[in-house]
Amino acid sequence: MKMRRLLGVGTALVMAIGAGHALAKEVSIGYVDGWSDSVATTNVAAEVIRQKLGYDVKLQAVATGIMWQGVATGKLDAMLSAWLPVTHGEYWTKNKDNVVDYGPNFKDAKIGLIVPEYVKASSLADLKTDDSFKKKIVGIDAGSGVMLKTDQAIKDYDLAGYKLQASSGAAMTAELGRAYAKQQSIAVTGWVPHWMFAKWKLKFLEDPKGVYGAAETVNSIGSKDLDKKAPEVAAFLKKFQWQSKDEIGEVMLAIQEGAKPEAAAKDWVAKHPERVAEWTGK
Template structure:
C-alpha cells in the first residue's frame, strides 16, 4: 500500500472513531423518570432534583408510588432514579430484596429519623407510657400509607410494646390533618412521623422515646438509580451522585409547600434560583 493509501485509511479510521464518539455523546438519554413516595420531604427533594436536571436540558417525569413500587420501578429500569430511599432501617426490606438490581449512590440527606410523636402538651415521654391510658388517645395511633416502612415498624412497635391500640392507615396528608385538628383542640394524639417534616416547624411536638429500639437510630435518605443510568446518561448520573440537601433546606421548603395554594414545582424552582452556589456543586 502506498503512503497516501495508508494515510487515507488511517484518516478514515480516525473519522469513523470520531463519528462514533460524537454519536455516543449525542446519544445520552434525555428523558428521565424519577419515582418518589408522597412524603413531604420526598416531594421537596424530588422536585428540586427535577428542576436542576431540567435546567440542564433533561425532560424529567416524576411519578408518585408506594415505597415498594418505587424500589421495584428503579430495579426494573421503569424509573431511572429515586431520591427517597430511607436506609438502613425504614426501607431495609426493599433494599435486602433489590440491592443487587440497583445502584445506591449514598445519602442525599443525613440525620433523618422515624418514630412516633405527640404534642408537647401531652404528658407522656415514651412509647411504653401509652399503655397507662390508651383510651386517652382513642385507642389509636394515627399512621400513614399502608406498606410504608414506617408503618411496618409501627406494627412491630404495637406488638413489641404490647399496646392495646389500633394503628390507623392513611397518608401523610390524613395524618397531618388529624394532628392539626387535635392540636387546635389541645387533645391527646399519637402520630407516626419522621424528620425532616414541616410539622415540627408548625407545631410543638416531641418524639416518644423508643427503649426497645423498634424504629432504629439515625437514618439517611439515599439516592438510588438504575443499573443502566451511568451508561445511558452519565451527566445525569453525576448530578444525582452529587445531589445533597440539609435537614434545614428541606424543612424550609416543606413549610413553603404547606402554605395555601403552594405548588411544589414552583417552590423547588424558587429554592434552586436562590441557592445557585449549592446547585453548582452538583452540576459542575
C-alpha cells in the same frame, strides 16, 4: 436553485443532528406521588438538573416496586426515594446488582410516635402513666410499616387499653393540627422527612426498646447506564444531600399549602443558590 436545495438539505441535517443531540440529553426519574418527601426531593433535583446541567428531565410517578424495577431494568435512569437499609431492604437485595447507589440525599430518616413538643411525655414508656392522651394513638393507613410497628410497641411497652386508630396521612395531620391549636396532648404515627415538622414544633417519643428501628437514610439510586449516559447527572446525585429536615421541610410545606411541586422547587432553587453551587459547582 440547486445550491439553495443543497443548503436546505444541509440545514435540515444540522437540525436533525441538533434535535437528536437534544433528545440524548434527557433523563427520567421515578418517584412515589403519595410521599411528600419523594415529591419534594425529586422536583428540586429535577429543577437543578434542568437549570444547571442542561438536561431535560422526565418525571414518572410510580409505585415503589415499579420504581425499583424501572431503575434496575434501565427504563428509569434514577430515583431519589430509596429508604435503606430496612424499609426497602427487600427491594435492595433483589435489585442491588443492577443499580448504582449514589448515597444518601437525606440522612436521618426515621419512623416512630410523634407528639407536640409541649407535652410532658418524652418516651413511649411515659404513655403508660400519662392520661392526657386518652389511650389513643392516631395512625395512618392500616398495614403500613409504621402501623405494624406501633401495634408491636403497644405490646412491648405494655400500653394496655391503648387503641391505634387507622386513618390516612391527611386525616392524621388534620387531627394533629386541631389538637395542636388547642395545646392538647396527641400521639401520632409518623416519620421524617415530613412537612408537619416545618409547620409545628414536634418531637419523637424515645424508643429505648428499639421497636421502630434505628434511623435510616433516603438514597439516590441510578441505573447501571446513567454514569455513561449522563455523567454530570451522576456526579450531581453523588453530592446532592439535604442538610436537615427543615431544609426539605421548606419545600414540602410549600407544596402542602397549595404550591405546584415544580413551582415550589423553582422557588427553593432560586432562594438557595449557594446550596445548588455546593451540589453542582455552578
